[in-house]
Amino acid sequence: MRSAQALYLTGRASDHKIVFPVIDKMVTSDQPRKIEGLEIHAVADRFVVYESGTDRIHYLNATAALVLEFCDGSHSLAEIAALVQEAYGLPSVPVSEVSDCLTSLQEAGIVR
Numbered sequence: 001m002r003s004a005q006a007l008y009l010t011g012r013a014s015d016h017k018i019v020f021p022v023i024d025k026m027v028t029s030d031q032p033r034k035i036e037g038l039e040i041h042a043v044a045d046r047f048v049v050y051e052s053g054t055d056r057i058h059y060l061n062a063t064a065a066l067v068l069e070f071c072d073g074s075h076s077l078a079e080i081a082a083l084v085q086e087a088y089g090l091p092s093v094p095v096s097e098v099s100d101c102l103t104s105l106q107e108a109g110i111v112r
Helices: 062-070 077-088 095-107
Strands: 008-012 038-043 046-051 056-060
Touching: 038 062, 046 062, 056 062, 062 077, 062 095, 077 095
Parallel strands: none
Antiparallel strands: 008 056, 038 046, 046 056
16 A cells, blocks of 8 residues: 555646645544545546535545545544455555545545
């Protein structure tokens, strides 16, 4: 699994400005939930997430997109990590990596 810092890029759809996220805080929600109004599209080897309320585009790899899909308000960090372990057939639960990913998604403002 790649580092959370490399999971996605984000920018405004109107100018395609790209910004790398900075991870500086831990996951704060017990059961993270993606925000309303996201449009998610699979494109080649990544996922494009359009946030219409702010006219922002986020580019996620497959793992980050999977984590985002599990952010429905009914799964804890531990449950999401276990689901990722199961999906990829990993030998151990990637709690730290999923935590980093969730923090990045929260920093981007698409998960609360």
